[in-house]
Amino acid sequence: MQQKMTMKDLDLKGKRVFCRVDFNVPMSEGKVTDDTRIRAAVPTIEYLVEQGAKVILASHLGRPKGEVNEEMRLAATGVRLGELLHKEVKSLNESIGEEVEKEISSMQEGDIVLLENVRFHAGEEKNDEELSKAFASLADVFVNDAFGAAHRAHASTAGIASHLPAVSGLLLEKELDVLGKALSEPDRPFTAIIGGAKVKDKIGVIDHLLDKVDNLIIGGGLSYTFIKAQGYEIGDSLVEEDKLDLANSFIEKAKQKGVKFYLPVDATVANEFSKDAETKSVKITEIPADWMGLDIGPETVALYSDVIKNSKLIIWNGPMGVFEMPAFENGTKSVAKAMAETSGYTVIGGGDSAAAVEKFDVAEKMDHISTGGGASLEFMEGKDLPGVSALTDK
Numbered sequence: 001m002q003q004k005m006t007m008k009d010l011d012l013k014g015k016r017v018f019c020r021v022d023f024n025v026p027m028s029e030g031k032v033t034d035d036t037r038i039r040a041a042v043p044t045i046e047y048l049v050e051q052g053a054k055v056i057l058a059s060h061l062g063r064p065k066g067e068v069n070e071e072m073r074l075a076a077t078g079v080r081l082g083e084l085l086h087k088e089v090k091s092l093n094e095s096i097g098e099e100v101e102k103e104i105s106s107m108q109e110g111d112i113v114l115l116e117n118v119r120f121h122a123g124e125e126k127n128d129e130e131l132s133k134a135f136a137s138l139a140d141v142f143v144n145d146a147f148g149a150a151h152r153a154h155a156s157t158a159g160i161a162s163h164l165p166a167v168s169g170l171l172l173e174k175e176l177d178v179l180g181k182a183l184s185e186p187d188r189p190f191t192a193i194i195g196g197a198k199v200k201d202k203i204g205v206i207d208h209l210l211d212k213v214d215n216l217i218i219g220g221g222l223s224y225t226f227i228k229a230q231g232y233e234i235g236d237s238l239v240e241e242d243k244l245d246l247a248n249s250f251i252e253k254a255k256q257k258g259v260k261f262y263l264p265v266d267a268t269v270a271n272e273f274s275k276d277a278e279t280k281s282v283k284i285t286e287i288p289a290d291w292m293g294l295d296i297g298p299e300t301v302a303l304y305s306d307v308i309k310n311s312k313l314i315i316w317n318g319p320m321g322v323f324e325m326p327a328f329e330n331g332t333k334s335v336a337k338a339m340a341e342t343s344g345y346t347v348i349g350g351g352d353s354a355a356a357v358e359k360f361d362v363a364e365k366m367d368h369i370s371t372g373g374g375a376s377l378e379f380m381e382g383k384d385l386p387g388v389s390a391l392t393d394k
Protein backbone atom coordinates (compact mmCIF):
# COMPACT_ATOMS: atom_id res chain seq x y z
CA MET A 1 0.00 0.00 0.00
CA GLN A 2 1.10 3.54 -0.73
CA GLN A 3 2.77 5.11 2.35
CA LYS A 4 0.73 7.93 3.85
CA MET A 5 1.90 11.03 5.69
CA THR A 6 1.67 10.93 9.46
CA MET A 7 1.44 13.66 12.11
CA LYS A 8 5.19 13.41 12.59
CA ASP A 9 5.79 14.65 9.04
CA LEU A 10 4.35 18.09 9.82
CA ASP A 11 5.20 21.02 12.06
CA LEU A 12 1.97 21.46 14.00
CA LYS A 13 2.91 24.34 16.29
CA GLY A 14 0.17 26.95 16.31
CA LYS A 15 -1.72 25.07 13.61
CA ARG A 16 -5.47 24.49 13.75
CA VAL A 17 -5.83 20.73 13.49
CA PHE A 18 -9.13 19.08 12.55
CA CYS A 19 -8.71 15.70 14.20
CA ARG A 20 -11.32 13.07 13.29
CA VAL A 21 -11.69 10.54 16.10
CA ASP A 22 -14.16 7.70 16.60
CA PHE A 23 -16.03 8.54 19.80
CA ASN A 24 -18.95 6.35 18.74
CA VAL A 25 -19.13 4.75 22.19
CA PRO A 26 -21.89 2.99 24.08
CA MET A 27 -23.90 5.37 26.28
CA SER A 28 -26.61 4.95 28.84
CA GLU A 29 -28.60 7.74 30.50
CA GLY A 30 -26.28 10.36 29.07
CA LYS A 31 -23.08 8.71 30.36
CA VAL A 32 -20.35 6.86 28.52
CA THR A 33 -20.50 3.17 29.53
CA ASP A 34 -17.37 1.99 27.68
CA ASP A 35 -14.60 4.54 27.09
CA THR A 36 -12.22 2.22 25.20
CA ARG A 37 -12.36 4.25 22.01
CA ILE A 38 -11.87 7.53 23.88
CA ARG A 39 -8.83 6.15 25.71
CA ALA A 40 -7.46 4.83 22.42
CA ALA A 41 -7.46 8.38 20.98
CA VAL A 42 -5.64 9.94 23.96
CA PRO A 43 -2.05 9.46 22.69
CA THR A 44 -2.82 11.35 19.48
CA ILE A 45 -4.60 14.17 21.31
CA GLU A 46 -1.78 14.46 23.86
CA TYR A 47 0.75 14.57 21.05
CA LEU A 48 -1.15 17.39 19.33
CA VAL A 49 -1.33 19.33 22.60
CA GLU A 50 2.39 18.82 23.24
CA GLN A 51 3.19 20.08 19.75
CA GLY A 52 1.26 23.29 20.45
CA ALA A 53 -1.56 22.61 18.00
CA LYS A 54 -5.09 23.97 18.42
CA VAL A 55 -7.00 20.72 18.60
CA ILE A 56 -10.43 20.58 16.97
CA LEU A 57 -11.93 17.14 17.56
CA ALA A 58 -14.72 15.75 15.39
CA SER A 59 -16.64 12.49 15.60
CA HIS A 60 -19.93 10.80 14.86
CA LEU A 61 -22.06 9.08 17.48
CA GLY A 62 -24.75 6.61 16.48
CA ARG A 63 -26.77 6.98 13.30
CA PRO A 64 -28.85 10.17 13.64
CA LYS A 65 -29.63 10.18 9.89
CA GLY A 66 -28.72 13.80 9.20
CA GLU A 67 -30.82 15.35 11.97
CA VAL A 68 -30.13 16.69 15.43
CA ASN A 69 -30.86 13.98 17.97
CA GLU A 70 -30.59 15.01 21.62
CA GLU A 71 -29.56 11.50 22.63
CA MET A 72 -26.63 11.49 20.25
CA ARG A 73 -24.89 14.66 21.38
CA LEU A 74 -21.16 14.25 21.96
CA ALA A 75 -20.81 16.35 25.13
CA ALA A 76 -20.62 13.31 27.46
CA THR A 77 -17.63 11.99 25.50
CA GLY A 78 -15.97 15.40 25.92
CA VAL A 79 -16.47 15.17 29.69
CA ARG A 80 -14.88 11.73 29.76
CA LEU A 81 -11.98 12.88 27.57
CA GLY A 82 -11.40 15.85 29.90
CA GLU A 83 -11.18 13.47 32.87
CA LEU A 84 -8.69 11.26 31.04
CA LEU A 85 -6.52 14.21 29.97
CA HIS A 86 -6.94 16.24 33.19
CA LYS A 87 -7.58 19.15 30.91
CA GLU A 88 -10.51 21.25 29.74
CA VAL A 89 -12.27 19.98 26.64
CA LYS A 90 -14.82 22.45 25.38
CA SER A 91 -17.81 20.76 23.76
CA LEU A 92 -19.61 22.83 21.10
CA ASN A 93 -23.17 22.25 19.96
CA GLU A 94 -22.44 22.60 16.24
CA SER A 95 -19.74 21.26 13.93
CA ILE A 96 -19.71 24.10 11.35
CA GLY A 97 -20.84 27.71 11.10
CA GLU A 98 -20.18 31.12 12.64
CA GLU A 99 -20.31 30.13 16.31
CA VAL A 100 -17.80 27.35 15.72
CA GLU A 101 -15.51 29.69 13.75
CA LYS A 102 -15.68 32.23 16.58
CA GLU A 103 -14.73 29.62 19.19
CA ILE A 104 -11.84 28.42 17.08
CA SER A 105 -10.53 31.92 16.42
CA SER A 106 -10.10 32.43 20.16
CA MET A 107 -8.25 29.15 20.76
CA GLN A 108 -4.73 29.18 22.22
CA GLU A 109 -2.02 26.63 21.44
CA GLY A 110 -2.80 23.34 23.23
CA ASP A 111 -6.51 24.12 23.62
CA ILE A 112 -9.05 21.43 22.76
CA VAL A 113 -12.58 21.81 21.43
CA LEU A 114 -14.95 18.98 20.55
CA LEU A 115 -17.34 19.68 17.69
CA GLU A 116 -20.90 18.35 17.78
CA ASN A 117 -21.82 15.02 16.15
CA VAL A 118 -20.91 15.42 12.47
CA ARG A 119 -23.79 13.11 11.44
CA PHE A 120 -26.30 15.80 12.49
CA HIS A 121 -25.60 17.08 8.96
CA ALA A 122 -27.01 14.97 6.13
CA GLY A 123 -23.93 15.79 4.03
CA GLU A 124 -21.63 13.83 6.32
CA GLU A 125 -22.61 10.35 5.20
CA LYS A 126 -23.07 11.55 1.61
CA ASN A 127 -19.47 12.77 1.61
CA ASP A 128 -20.89 16.11 0.47
CA GLU A 129 -18.36 18.46 -1.09
CA GLU A 130 -19.78 21.60 0.56
CA LEU A 131 -19.70 20.05 4.01
CA SER A 132 -16.17 18.72 3.44
CA LYS A 133 -15.08 22.25 2.51
CA ALA A 134 -16.86 23.70 5.54
CA PHE A 135 -14.96 21.31 7.83
CA ALA A 136 -11.70 22.05 6.02
CA SER A 137 -12.22 25.82 6.38
CA LEU A 138 -11.99 25.43 10.18
CA ALA A 139 -8.42 24.12 10.10
CA ASP A 140 -4.93 24.09 8.59
CA VAL A 141 -4.33 20.35 8.86
CA PHE A 142 -6.50 17.21 8.88
CA VAL A 143 -5.51 14.32 11.15
CA ASN A 144 -7.50 11.12 10.79
CA ASP A 145 -7.38 8.95 13.90
CA ALA A 146 -10.81 7.34 13.48
CA PHE A 147 -9.86 3.79 12.54
CA GLY A 148 -13.34 2.58 13.54
CA ALA A 149 -14.84 4.78 10.81
CA ALA A 150 -12.04 4.40 8.24
CA HIS A 151 -14.22 2.14 6.07
CA ARG A 152 -16.69 5.01 5.60
CA ALA A 153 -16.19 7.53 2.79
CA HIS A 154 -17.78 10.45 4.62
CA ALA A 155 -17.18 14.20 4.63
CA SER A 156 -15.20 14.20 7.90
CA THR A 157 -13.25 10.99 7.16
CA ALA A 158 -12.46 11.23 3.45
CA GLY A 159 -13.94 14.35 1.80
CA ILE A 160 -12.07 16.84 3.98
CA ALA A 161 -8.76 15.20 3.03
CA SER A 162 -8.91 16.70 -0.48
CA HIS A 163 -8.83 20.22 0.93
CA LEU A 164 -6.06 20.10 3.56
CA PRO A 165 -2.74 18.37 4.20
CA ALA A 166 -4.15 15.06 5.48
CA VAL A 167 -2.19 12.78 7.79
CA SER A 168 -2.79 9.74 9.99
CA GLY A 169 -2.98 9.85 13.78
CA LEU A 170 -1.18 7.43 16.10
CA LEU A 171 -4.14 5.08 16.61
CA LEU A 172 -4.88 4.80 12.90
CA GLU A 173 -1.20 4.16 12.25
CA LYS A 174 -0.98 1.48 14.95
CA GLU A 175 -4.10 -0.35 13.75
CA LEU A 176 -2.85 -0.40 10.16
CA ASP A 177 0.59 -1.46 11.28
CA VAL A 178 -0.60 -4.41 13.42
CA LEU A 179 -3.28 -5.66 11.02
CA GLY A 180 -1.12 -4.97 7.97
CA LYS A 181 1.90 -6.87 9.33
CA ALA A 182 -0.30 -9.75 10.44
CA LEU A 183 -1.62 -10.18 6.93
CA SER A 184 1.54 -9.48 4.97
CA GLU A 185 4.26 -11.20 6.98
CA PRO A 186 2.53 -13.43 9.54
CA ASP A 187 4.31 -15.58 12.08
CA ARG A 188 3.26 -19.17 11.46
CA PRO A 189 1.23 -21.17 12.20
CA PHE A 190 -1.24 -18.35 11.51
CA THR A 191 -4.81 -19.05 12.64
CA ALA A 192 -7.97 -17.06 11.99
CA ILE A 193 -11.13 -17.66 14.03
CA ILE A 194 -14.34 -16.47 12.44
CA GLY A 195 -17.64 -16.53 14.31
CA GLY A 196 -20.77 -14.45 14.63
CA ALA A 197 -24.14 -14.77 13.07
CA LYS A 198 -24.14 -14.32 9.32
CA VAL A 199 -22.14 -16.02 6.58
CA LYS A 200 -23.07 -13.25 4.18
CA ASP A 201 -21.21 -10.65 6.29
CA LYS A 202 -18.08 -12.79 6.46
CA ILE A 203 -17.80 -14.09 2.87
CA GLY A 204 -15.13 -11.61 1.87
CA VAL A 205 -13.06 -12.12 4.97
CA ILE A 206 -13.18 -15.94 4.84
CA ASP A 207 -12.25 -15.89 1.16
CA HIS A 208 -9.33 -13.49 1.66
CA LEU A 209 -8.05 -15.23 4.80
CA LEU A 210 -7.97 -18.59 3.01
CA ASP A 211 -5.14 -17.11 0.92
CA LYS A 212 -3.17 -16.21 4.05
CA VAL A 213 -3.73 -18.56 7.00
CA ASP A 214 -2.60 -22.05 8.00
CA ASN A 215 -5.74 -22.76 10.06
CA LEU A 216 -9.23 -21.36 9.65
CA ILE A 217 -11.57 -21.98 12.57
CA ILE A 218 -15.31 -21.48 12.14
CA GLY A 219 -17.71 -21.06 15.07
CA GLY A 220 -20.92 -19.28 16.00
CA GLY A 221 -24.17 -19.15 14.08
CA LEU A 222 -22.46 -19.13 10.71
CA SER A 223 -20.99 -22.60 11.25
CA TYR A 224 -24.41 -24.26 10.73
CA THR A 225 -24.55 -23.18 7.11
CA PHE A 226 -21.29 -25.14 6.63
CA ILE A 227 -22.60 -28.14 8.58
CA LYS A 228 -25.79 -28.22 6.53
CA ALA A 229 -23.77 -27.82 3.33
CA GLN A 230 -21.90 -30.97 4.33
CA GLY A 231 -25.23 -32.80 4.39
CA TYR A 232 -26.12 -32.89 8.07
CA GLU A 233 -29.30 -32.06 9.98
CA ILE A 234 -29.04 -28.74 11.82
CA GLY A 235 -32.60 -28.51 13.21
CA ASP A 236 -33.67 -24.92 13.78
CA SER A 237 -30.12 -23.54 13.87
CA LEU A 238 -29.32 -20.37 11.98
CA VAL A 239 -28.77 -21.04 8.29
CA GLU A 240 -28.41 -19.14 5.04
CA GLU A 241 -29.87 -21.54 2.48
CA ASP A 242 -28.55 -19.52 -0.46
CA LYS A 243 -24.97 -19.79 0.83
CA LEU A 244 -24.70 -23.60 1.00
CA ASP A 245 -22.75 -23.91 -2.27
CA LEU A 246 -20.50 -21.06 -1.27
CA ALA A 247 -19.82 -22.74 2.09
CA ASN A 248 -18.76 -25.91 0.28
CA SER A 249 -16.60 -23.92 -2.11
CA PHE A 250 -14.70 -22.50 0.88
CA ILE A 251 -14.09 -26.00 2.22
CA GLU A 252 -12.84 -26.99 -1.23
CA LYS A 253 -10.62 -23.90 -1.52
CA ALA A 254 -9.10 -24.71 1.88
CA LYS A 255 -8.25 -28.22 0.68
CA GLN A 256 -6.59 -26.88 -2.46
CA LYS A 257 -4.58 -24.33 -0.51
CA GLY A 258 -3.55 -26.79 2.19
CA VAL A 259 -5.35 -24.74 4.85
CA LYS A 260 -6.74 -26.71 7.78
CA PHE A 261 -10.45 -25.85 7.94
CA TYR A 262 -12.00 -26.45 11.35
CA LEU A 263 -15.75 -26.80 11.87
CA PRO A 264 -17.42 -27.58 15.21
CA VAL A 265 -17.53 -31.30 16.06
CA ASP A 266 -20.20 -30.85 18.72
CA ALA A 267 -22.69 -28.21 19.84
CA THR A 268 -24.69 -27.01 22.79
CA VAL A 269 -28.24 -27.15 21.50
CA ALA A 270 -31.40 -25.65 22.95
CA ASN A 271 -35.10 -26.32 22.45
CA GLU A 272 -35.77 -22.59 22.03
CA PHE A 273 -33.88 -19.29 21.64
CA SER A 274 -34.07 -18.31 25.29
CA LYS A 275 -31.80 -17.98 28.28
CA ASP A 276 -34.02 -20.45 30.14
CA ALA A 277 -34.16 -23.02 27.35
CA GLU A 278 -33.55 -26.69 27.94
CA THR A 279 -30.01 -27.48 26.71
CA LYS A 280 -27.77 -30.45 25.93
CA SER A 281 -24.48 -31.26 24.21
CA VAL A 282 -24.67 -33.29 21.03
CA LYS A 283 -22.35 -34.40 18.24
CA ILE A 284 -22.57 -31.97 15.35
CA THR A 285 -23.96 -34.78 13.15
CA GLU A 286 -26.75 -35.49 15.64
CA ILE A 287 -28.62 -32.22 16.12
CA PRO A 288 -32.27 -33.10 16.84
CA ALA A 289 -34.73 -31.74 14.28
CA ASP A 290 -36.54 -29.26 16.56
CA TRP A 291 -33.47 -28.00 18.41
CA MET A 292 -31.01 -25.26 17.57
CA GLY A 293 -27.24 -24.95 18.02
CA LEU A 294 -26.42 -21.91 20.14
CA ASP A 295 -22.82 -22.62 21.15
CA ILE A 296 -19.89 -24.86 20.28
CA GLY A 297 -19.69 -27.98 22.47
CA PRO A 298 -16.93 -29.15 24.88
CA GLU A 299 -15.04 -31.30 22.36
CA THR A 300 -14.92 -28.39 19.94
CA VAL A 301 -13.68 -26.14 22.73
CA ALA A 302 -10.83 -28.58 23.43
CA LEU A 303 -9.97 -28.86 19.71
CA TYR A 304 -10.04 -25.11 19.04
CA SER A 305 -8.10 -24.31 22.25
CA ASP A 306 -5.40 -26.69 21.15
CA VAL A 307 -5.05 -25.05 17.73
CA ILE A 308 -4.93 -21.60 19.37
CA LYS A 309 -2.24 -22.67 21.81
CA ASN A 310 -0.10 -24.07 19.01
CA SER A 311 -0.33 -20.97 16.82
CA LYS A 312 2.12 -18.08 16.60
CA LEU A 313 -0.46 -15.58 15.37
CA ILE A 314 -4.22 -15.67 15.95
CA ILE A 315 -6.84 -13.25 14.65
CA TRP A 316 -10.33 -13.56 16.14
CA ASN A 317 -13.51 -12.02 14.81
CA GLY A 318 -16.98 -13.03 16.01
CA PRO A 319 -18.29 -14.98 19.01
CA MET A 320 -18.56 -18.79 19.09
CA GLY A 321 -22.14 -18.76 20.36
CA VAL A 322 -24.85 -16.59 21.83
CA PHE A 323 -22.46 -15.40 24.54
CA GLU A 324 -24.91 -12.77 25.78
CA MET A 325 -26.80 -15.63 27.48
CA PRO A 326 -24.88 -17.48 30.23
CA ALA A 327 -26.13 -20.89 29.03
CA PHE A 328 -24.36 -20.33 25.69
CA GLU A 329 -21.25 -18.39 26.72
CA ASN A 330 -18.89 -21.29 27.33
CA GLY A 331 -17.50 -21.53 23.78
CA THR A 332 -16.72 -17.84 23.51
CA LYS A 333 -15.38 -17.70 27.06
CA SER A 334 -13.12 -20.72 26.48
CA VAL A 335 -11.77 -19.34 23.22
CA ALA A 336 -11.11 -16.04 25.01
CA LYS A 337 -9.26 -17.95 27.72
CA ALA A 338 -7.20 -19.92 25.19
CA MET A 339 -6.33 -16.62 23.50
CA ALA A 340 -5.21 -15.28 26.88
CA GLU A 341 -3.03 -18.32 27.54
CA THR A 342 -1.37 -18.83 24.17
CA SER A 343 2.15 -17.58 23.66
CA GLY A 344 1.15 -16.56 20.12
CA TYR A 345 0.42 -12.95 19.14
CA THR A 346 -3.30 -12.32 19.61
CA VAL A 347 -5.37 -9.85 17.61
CA ILE A 348 -9.04 -9.17 18.32
CA GLY A 349 -10.95 -7.82 15.33
CA GLY A 350 -13.19 -5.41 17.19
CA GLY A 351 -16.96 -5.57 17.60
CA ASP A 352 -18.45 -8.46 19.55
CA SER A 353 -15.14 -10.26 20.11
CA ALA A 354 -13.73 -7.13 21.77
CA ALA A 355 -16.85 -7.00 23.97
CA ALA A 356 -16.38 -10.69 24.81
CA VAL A 357 -12.75 -10.40 25.95
CA GLU A 358 -13.81 -7.45 28.13
CA LYS A 359 -16.73 -9.43 29.53
CA PHE A 360 -14.56 -12.43 30.35
CA ASP A 361 -11.80 -10.25 31.87
CA VAL A 362 -8.98 -11.16 29.50
CA ALA A 363 -8.72 -7.93 27.50
CA GLU A 364 -5.40 -7.09 29.20
CA LYS A 365 -3.90 -10.33 27.98
CA MET A 366 -4.53 -9.65 24.28
CA ASP A 367 -1.74 -8.18 22.19
CA HIS A 368 -4.01 -5.97 20.08
CA ILE A 369 -7.71 -5.22 20.32
CA SER A 370 -8.86 -3.31 17.29
CA THR A 371 -11.14 -0.31 17.88
CA GLY A 372 -12.91 -1.05 14.59
CA GLY A 373 -15.34 -3.89 13.98
CA GLY A 374 -16.47 -3.20 10.42
CA ALA A 375 -13.20 -1.42 9.60
CA SER A 376 -10.98 -4.32 10.68
CA LEU A 377 -13.19 -6.77 8.79
CA GLU A 378 -12.94 -4.73 5.59
CA PHE A 379 -9.21 -4.43 6.10
CA MET A 380 -8.96 -8.21 6.54
CA GLU A 381 -10.98 -8.63 3.35
CA GLY A 382 -8.21 -6.78 1.55
CA LYS A 383 -10.48 -3.82 0.80
CA ASP A 384 -9.34 -0.26 0.47
CA LEU A 385 -10.29 1.92 3.49
CA PRO A 386 -11.45 5.32 2.17
CA GLY A 387 -10.39 7.09 5.38
CA VAL A 388 -6.85 5.89 4.72
CA SER A 389 -6.59 6.14 0.95
CA ALA A 390 -7.77 9.78 1.09
CA LEU A 391 -4.72 10.79 3.17
CA THR A 392 -1.80 12.60 1.55
CA ASP A 393 0.82 10.31 0.00
CA LYS A 394 4.34 10.44 1.37
Ligand SMILES: Nc1ncnc2c1ncn2[C@@H]1O[C@H](COP(=O)(O)OP(=O)(O)O)[C@@H](O)[C@H]1O
Nearest residue numbers: 196197198201220221293294318320321322352
Ligand atom coordinates in the same frame (compact mmCIF):
# COMPACT_ATOMS: atom_id res chain seq x y z
N1 LIG B 1 -25.20 -20.24 17.17
C1 LIG B 1 -25.70 -18.99 17.09
N2 LIG B 1 -27.00 -18.80 16.78
C2 LIG B 1 -27.49 -17.55 16.72
N3 LIG B 1 -26.78 -16.43 16.94
C3 LIG B 1 -25.49 -16.59 17.26
C4 LIG B 1 -24.90 -17.86 17.34
N4 LIG B 1 -23.59 -17.68 17.67
C5 LIG B 1 -23.39 -16.37 17.79
N5 LIG B 1 -24.52 -15.69 17.56
C6 LIG B 1 -24.73 -14.25 17.65
O1 LIG B 1 -23.93 -13.56 16.72
C7 LIG B 1 -23.86 -12.23 17.14
C8 LIG B 1 -22.56 -11.62 16.73
O2 LIG B 1 -22.46 -11.58 15.41
P1 LIG B 1 -21.36 -10.57 14.81
O3 LIG B 1 -20.01 -10.99 15.24
O4 LIG B 1 -21.76 -9.17 15.09
O5 LIG B 1 -21.39 -10.88 13.36
P2 LIG B 1 -22.46 -10.98 12.25
O6 LIG B 1 -22.13 -9.85 11.36
O7 LIG B 1 -22.10 -12.28 11.67
O8 LIG B 1 -23.82 -10.87 12.88
C9 LIG B 1 -23.95 -12.25 18.65
O9 LIG B 1 -24.98 -11.39 19.05
C10 LIG B 1 -24.28 -13.71 18.97
O10 LIG B 1 -25.31 -13.84 19.92
Ligand SMILES: O=C(OP(=O)(O)O)[C@H](O)COP(=O)(O)O
Nearest residue numbers: 022024148149152372373374375
Ligand atom coordinates in the same frame (compact mmCIF):
# COMPACT_ATOMS: atom_id res chain seq x y z
O1 LIG C 1 -18.92 1.57 15.64
C1 LIG C 1 -18.53 1.56 14.48
O2 LIG C 1 -18.53 0.44 13.71
P1 LIG C 1 -18.23 -1.05 14.30
O3 LIG C 1 -19.28 -1.38 15.34
O4 LIG C 1 -18.32 -1.94 13.08
O5 LIG C 1 -16.84 -1.02 14.88
C2 LIG C 1 -17.95 2.79 13.82
O6 LIG C 1 -18.01 3.92 14.69
C3 LIG C 1 -18.66 3.08 12.51
O7 LIG C 1 -20.00 3.36 12.74
P2 LIG C 1 -21.07 3.12 11.58
O8 LIG C 1 -21.14 1.63 11.34
O9 LIG C 1 -22.37 3.71 12.09
O10 LIG C 1 -20.57 3.85 10.35
